[in-house]
Amino acid sequence: MNSVKKPESYDAIIIGSGMTGGWAAKELTEKGLKVLVLEAGRPIVPEQDYVEHVPVSDMKFRGLADRKERLDTQPIQRMCYACDEWAQKFFINDLENPYTTDPGRPFAWIRGRQVGGKSIMWARQSYRWSDLDFEANARDGYGSDWPIRYADIAPWYDYVEDFAGITGHTEGLSQLPDGHFLPPMEMNCAETAVKEAVARRFGRERVMTVGRAAILTQTHNGRAACHYCGPCHRGCITRSYFSSVNATLPAAEKTGRMTLRPYSVVHSLIFDAHARRVTGVRVIDGQTREALEFQGRILFLCASTLESTRILLNSATPEFSSGLANSSGQLGKNLMDHIMGGGADGEIPGFMDRMQFGNRPNGIYVPRFKNVTKQEKNFLRGYAYQGGADRASWLRGVEESGFGVSLKNSLRKHGPWRLRFYGFGECLPRPENFVEIDKDRVDAWGIPVLKIHCAFSDNEKALFEDMVIEATDMLAASGARDIRPIRENNPPGLTIHEMGTARMGGDPKNSVLNPHNQAHDVKNLFLTDGACMVSSSCVNPSLTFMAITARACDYAVSQMKKGEL
Amino acid sequence: MQRRDALRLLGKASVFSVLSTDWLAAKLGAEVAQKAPGALQTLTPAQNDIVVAMSEVIIPATDTPGGKGARVNEFIDLILTEWATDDEKAVFLEGLAEADRRTNELFGRGFAAASPKEQAAIVQGFDDDLAALRNEKIREWIPLWEVPKMAFFEQMRTLTLTGYYTSTIGQEQELKVEIIPGTFNGCALEGPEVKQ
Numbered sequence: 227m228n229s230v231k232k233p234e235s236y237d238a239i240i241i242g243s244g245m246t247g248g249w250a251a252k253e254l255t256e257k258g259l260k261v262l263v264l265e266a267g268r269p270i271v272p273e274q275d276y277v278e279h280v281p282v283s284d285m286k287f288r289g290l291a292d293r294k295e296r297l298d299t300q301p302i303q304r305m306c307y308a309c310d311e312w313a314q315k316f317f318i319n320d321l322e323n324p325y326t327t328d329p330g331r332p333f334a335w336i337r338g339r340q341v342g343g344k345s346i347m348w349a350r351q352s353y354r355w356s357d358l359d360f361e362a363n364a365r366d367g368y369g370s371d372w373p374i375r376y377a378d379i380a381p382w383y384d385y386v387e388d389f390a391g392i393t394g395h396t397e398g399l400s401q402l403p404d405g406h407f408l409p410p411m412e413m414n415c416a417e418t419a420v421k422e423a424v425a426r427r428f429g430r431e432r433v434m435t436v437g438r439a440a441i442l443t444q445t446h447n448g449r450a451a452c453h454y455c456g457p458c459h460r461g462c463i464t465r466s467y468f469s470s471v472n473a474t475l476p477a478a479e480k481t482g483r484m485t486l487r488p489y490s491v492v493h494s495l496i497f498d499a500h501a502r503r504v505t506g507v508r509v510i511d512g513q514t515r516e517a518l519e520f521q522g523r524i525l526f527l528c529a530s531t532l533e534s535t536r537i538l539l540n541s542a543t544p545e546f547s548s549g550l551a552n553s554s555g556q557l558g559k560n561l562m563d564h565i566m567g568g569g570a571d572g573e574i575p576g577f578m579d580r581m582q583f584g585n586r587p588n589g590i591y592v593p594r595f596k597n598v599t600k601q602e603k604n605f606l607r608g609y610a611y612q613g614g615a616d617r618a619s620w621l622r623g624v625e626e627s628g629f630g631v632s633l634k635n636s637l638r639k640h641g642p643w644r645l646r647f648y649g650f651g652e653c654l655p656r657p658e659n660f661v662e663i664d665k666d667r668v669d670a671w672g673i674p675v676l677k678i679h680c681a682f683s684d685n686e687k688a689l690f691e692d693m694v695i696e697a698t699d700m701l702a703a704s705g706a707r708d709i710r711p712i713r714e715n716n717p718p719g720l721t722i723h724e725m726g727t728a729r730m731g732g733d734p735k736n737s738v739l740n741p742h743n744q745a746h747d748v749k750n751l752f753l754t755d756g757a758c759m760v761s762s763s764c765v766n767p768s769l770t771f772m773a774i775t776a777r778a779c780d781y782a783v784s785q786m787k788k789g790e791l
Numbered sequence: 792m793q794r795r796d797a798l799r800l801l802g803k804a805s806v807f808s809v810l811s812t813d814w815l816a817a818k819l820g821a822e823v824a825q826k827a828p829g830a831l832q833t834l835t836p837a838q839n840d841i842v843v844a845m846s847e848v849i850i851p852a853t854d855t856p857g858g859k860g861a862r863v864n865e866f867i868d869l870i871l872t873e874w875a876t877d878d879e880k881a882v883f884l885e886g887l888a889e890a891d892r893r894t895n896e897l898f899g900r901g902f903a904a905a906s907p908k909e910q911a912a913i914v915q916g917f918d919d920d921l922a923a924l925r926n927e928k929i930r931e932w933i934p935l936w937e938v939p940k941m942a943f944f945e946q947m948r949t950l951t952l953t954g955y956y957t958s959t960i961g962q963e964q965e966l967k968v969e970i971i972p973g974t975f976n977g978c979a980l981e982g983p984e985v986k987q
Contacts, residue, residue, distance in 0.1 A: 279970055279971060281959075281962060281968075281970055282957045282962065283957055283958050283959040283961075283962050285957075286869075287869075287870075287873075287874060288866065288953060288954065288957035288958075289957060290870070290874065290953070292873070292874070293874050293938070294873065294874065304936050305934070305935075305936045307935060411975065412975060412976070412977040412978075413977055414977030414978055415977065415978040417977070418977075418978075452975075453971050453972070453973050453974075454971075454972045454973065454974060454975045455970060455971050455972070577978070578981075579980060579981050580978050580979065580980065580981060581979055581980075581981045582975070582976070582977055582978075582979065583972060583974070583975065583976040583979040584969075584972035584973070584974050584975035584976060585972065585975075586975045586977070620952065620956045620966065623952050624948075624949050624952055624953070627918050627921050627922040627925065627948075628918065629848060629849040629850075629914055629915075629918055629948070630848065630849070630851060630911065630914075631851055631853060633849070633850070634850050634851065634853060634857070634965075635853070637952075637956070638965060638966070640981070710930070712932075713932055714932055714934075715932060715934075716934075
């Protein structure tokens with residue numbers, strides 16, 4: 227016998243501590259499992275690391291951020307609105323975490339490597355998907371059919387909403403099912419006026435509702451209600467918005483059965499070809515660069531859409547030469563992200579004696595209204611608008627001219643109300659959008675990186691054009707003035723709704739995961755983050771990731787109890 | 792409610808017991824520590840005089856301090872030193888020289904030494920140029936993360952407004968910003984004390 231230390235062994239190993247990893251940690255520990263959570267990044271201590279109440283006057287660059295440093299170390303991350311001077315420390319260093327793309331086809335891969343992952347900086351919008359989404363692939367033939375329907379996941383939406391706390395207003399719409407909501411946040415005067423005007427013109431076809439968000443409007447499960455400071459993505463010392471740090475990880479911690487190991491960069495999974503199981507994980511310590519191994523009976527991949535797929539691709543074996551659990555050949559294929567940034571904004575006349583008090587960290591939502599009951603000629607699927615109204619701040623002065631006392635007095639007051647509709651469109655699952663390992667590049671820990679091949683198709687571009695037209699039309703119907711079309715040219719990835727590359731399915735021949743997120747080829751391997759998604763809907767996906775994760779955990783533990791795992 | 796009051800209140804409320812007083816003290820201490828005026832790193836004393844004077848013309852003292860009182864010049868010096876590209880810096884410094892040239896031609900002295908009326912006339916000329924330029928420009932989408940190319944006065948005006956409204960004076964005295972409002976009202980009556 228040699229003297230190599232026996233690796234630590236757990237009932238379950240979870241890779242990733244963000245949106246889905248936090249849920250897996252909570253569910254598996256509460257069901258009695260001894261769990262190891264591996265997080266690639268550093269620990270987060272809210273009392274030390276959150277930065278939400280630091281005034282702009284205290285920031286060295288007054289909110290403009292250190293431009294030169296960011297061009298050097300965060301040329302990709304800086305594209306994300308939330309990667310601001312306060313919160314940029316929650317985003318990765320792009321130099322340490324490279325990836326490659328095709329020339330002229332950029333993909334903005336936005337990442338957070340720390341305990342909590344991107345759940346710290348996410349935009350908190352939380353909507354249920356419907357059968358319009360789960361049946362989409364079957365209806366038009368793009369991608370493969372979802373192996374589940376709304377009825378399969380509805381109880382799990384209930385379950386995660388009840389724990390997380392989702393504020394929202396019930397609307398009774400089939401394409402955007404209502405949830406278990408905390409009291410809704412208020413619309414402001416201009417939003418209410420536009421909502422009513424849209425209802426007069428479009429009836430129940432187009433409904434404007436207040437955003438559904440994972441933010442507490444009343445005390446909930448021991449967490450305090452929102453105090454309306456505004457920039458949630460900088461952290462929240464009162465834990466009023468949902469993140470794994472604020473909610474699920476403390477619940478897992480409470481069981482006494484979670485070991486959370488930061489600075490644990492996963493290299494690959496260890497597959498026992500004889501036992502047909504994953505037996506453990508190869509880890510590189512992020513600080514010492516020491517190579518380590520950990521053993522577990524079951525494994526949950528929750529590292530984020532592209533990181534989970536990268537780990538599987540990097541775990542190739544002689545049998546699975548194109549990536550672990552890839553007998554279907556589907557691993558890495560059908561990458562999707564929402565296309566965002568088509569829309570319009572306009573000035574809403576009136577209410578000049580009214581203002582918003584407090585910073586509502588939420589907006590308005592117009593659920594999908596195209597291709598719901600009748601089929602459009604020039605595009606498949608649909609889009610939804612997020613947005614909101616506000617009175618212009620001093621910043622409007624930068625766009626104008628003028629100076630002196632009159633400028634100062636003018637900017638002391640709010641400008642007119644402006645309302646914005648900002649579209650998010652569904653992206654078709656297409657095999658042309660895929661990722662593979664770039665054999666020529668490694669990251670700062672020596673791990674081979676991804677090459678991402680991704681571009682929006684003509685269908686997404688047609689959706690985008692329609693977003694501009696219909697937003698303009700809705701603003702005109704609301705009596706808006708100075709309507710300005712919004713036509714952003716954002717690269718895929720920047721919506722940070724990346725999905726697909728390890729899809730679920732009923733048939734092992736054309737899917738990586740079964741209907742319970744279990745790898746067809748490796749029974750004790752589960753993947754529950756965005757990589758499992760079969761289509762992209764136009765609806766923000768995080769709530770669905772949460773529900774799918776809780777559902778998969780329940781299945782995994784029931785299988786263990788039956789002796790199947 | 793100002794930030795310090797709000798933080799004090801937060802510290803008292805039981806739901807905020809997660810806040811340690813050490814943490815509060817550390818954050819408030821950091822704010823105080825940053826108040827010491829830094830020595831200028833890029834602007835010469837003569838250039839600084841122009842920036843101070845012009846920032847005061849753009850945002851003058853009224854019932855609250857103006858650009859000079861908010862030390863906009865120090866912010867601009869930092870931006871020129873650590874943030875701007877070499878090209879942007881060159882455009883800005885050349886613009887200061889141009890301001891002096893124009894003032895000399897019309898009034899026989901440099902911008903900083905000119906009377907408030909003379910300074911306003913010079914700034915009016917720059918502002919007219921900017922307004923004309925903006926009318927010609929077709930609004931095109933510029934990504935949030937990119938900095939648009941600007942002529943001198945557009946830089947000066949943008950940096951003055953930014954430096955002023957993001958200063959402690961701008962935030963607390965001029966705009967009366969509340970860091971922790973505690974509540975949300977989407978249709979509040981605008982009081983005599985306008986807040987944004």
